[in-house]
Amino acid sequence: MGPRKPLAEIKMSSLSDKKIFVAGHRGMVGAAIVRKLKAIGVEKLLVKSRSELDLCNQSATNAFFASEKPEVVLFAAARVGGIHANNTYPANFIYENLTMATNAIHAAYHCGCERFLFLGSTCIYPREAPQPMPETSLLTSPLEKTNEAYAIAKIAGLKMCQFYRQQYGVLFHSAMPTNLYGPGDNYHPDNSHVMPALIRRLHQAKQEGLKEVVIWGTGKPRREFLHVEDLAEAIVFLSQVDSPPDLVNLGTGQDISIQELAELVADIVGYQGLLTNDRTKPDGTMLKRTDTKQINHLGWSPRIGLRDGIAQTYQSYLAELQANSIRER
Numbered sequence: 001m002g003p004r005k006p007l008a009e010i011k012m013s014s015l016s017d018k019k020i021f022v023a024g025h026r027g028m029v030g031a032a033i034v035r036k037l038k039a040i041g042v043e044k045l046l047v048k049s050r051s052e053l054d055l056c057n058q059s060a061t062n063a064f065f066a067s068e069k070p071e072v073v074l075f076a077a078a079r080v081g082g083i084h085a086n087n088t089y090p091a092n093f094i095y096e097n098l099t100m101a102t103n104a105i106h107a108a109y110h111c112g113c114e115r116f117l118f119l120g121s122t123c124i125y126p127r128e129a130p131q132p133m134p135e136t137s138l139l140t141s142p143l144e145k146t147n148e149a150y151a152i153a154k155i156a157g158l159k160m161c162q163f164y165r166q167q168y169g170v171l172f173h174s175a176m177p178t179n180l181y182g183p184g185d186n187y188h189p190d191n192s193h194v195m196p197a198l199i200r201r202l203h204q205a206k207q208e209g210l211k212e213v214v215i216w217g218t219g220k221p222r223r224e225f226l227h228v229e230d231l232a233e234a235i236v237f238l239s240q241v242d243s244p245p246d247l248v249n250l251g252t253g254q255d256i257s258i259q260e261l262a263e264l265v266a267d268i269v270g271y272q273g274l275l276t277n278d279r280t281k282p283d284g285t286m287l288k289r290t291d292t293k294q295i296n297h298l299g300w301s302p303r304i305g306l307r308d309g310i311a312q313t314y315q316s317y318l319a320e321l322q323a324n325s326i327r328e329r
Contacts, residue, residue: 015240036236076119081186090149091149121150122249122290175235179226187328212273217284220259224290225261
């Protein structure tokens with residue numbers, strides 16, 4: 001981790017008096033960003049559900065931006081999922097993510113938006129990227145096949161922000177978070193990411209008294225996880241930096257094997273059965289850890305440790321179960 005700049009040397013602008021559109025506010029990430037913005041006193045918040053604004057509809061998107069004229073856009077809208085979902089619905093993943101991004105970025109430019117912060121994912125980096133993955137490794141070699149469609153859509157979005165900034169001088173920039181988890185996650189039995197999938201399956205196994213839970217793949221791949229509340233703090237921080245990088249990684253810089261993660265979740269949940277591996281299932285990229293020097297140098301780092309974060313998330317899951325508000329899509 002490189003030395004940080006003193007905060008006094010970083011030129012910051014306040015968000016408190018800005019009209020801010022948070023795209024994707026009903027998702028885990030967008031909801032956390034909204035909570036953080038409200039906590040710092042932002043009052044002119046603009047949110048729209050998909051039924052109110054379909055970002056895949058270009059004319060509707062153009063009309064919304066022309067009418068509302070948000071000053072800042074924090075773009076967390078996305079179709080997301082785990083390996084199974086990415087493998088099963090690649091056409092949906094590339095079409096929806098690419099269309100939402102291009103429609104929103106272009107409309108924001110035309111309405112005079114001051115700042116557009118596009119959120120992607122570290123899956124944009126090559127399968128064989130150096131570890132930890134620096135921002136400079138983008139487009140240097142082939143992508144991981146299991147999430148190629150999603151990655152290409154996100155690369156197009158961040159490049160569009162970069163080129164609009166280059167050609168038009170607008171403050172459009174991007175952040176690439178690592179694997180996220182936290183309250184409000186998607187717990188779909190087939191389409192969820194690894195963390196919510198493990199929490200759901202191990203909780204159910206405990207409740208049902210199952211003696212064994214099968215984990216996809218060898219358990220050897222290593223992954224990095226960032227709590228969504230830390231991400232929200234990073235986004236709010238980054239969206240106040242006057243001259244941010246075109247692209248910056250957001251993560252912890254620390255990873256854990258899937259097997260170790262499963263054992264940690266089992267311990268937190270209280271499941272005492274056997275964890276076995278289905279080696280016929282794909283592993284995906286074996287190593288995937290972000291280089292966080294750039295965001296650390298700017299003055300941000302995460303606060304929530306992995307065990308504490310998973311414990312908090314499990315309690316949120318139990319509360320969502322009790323309230324019948326679990327997201328499954």
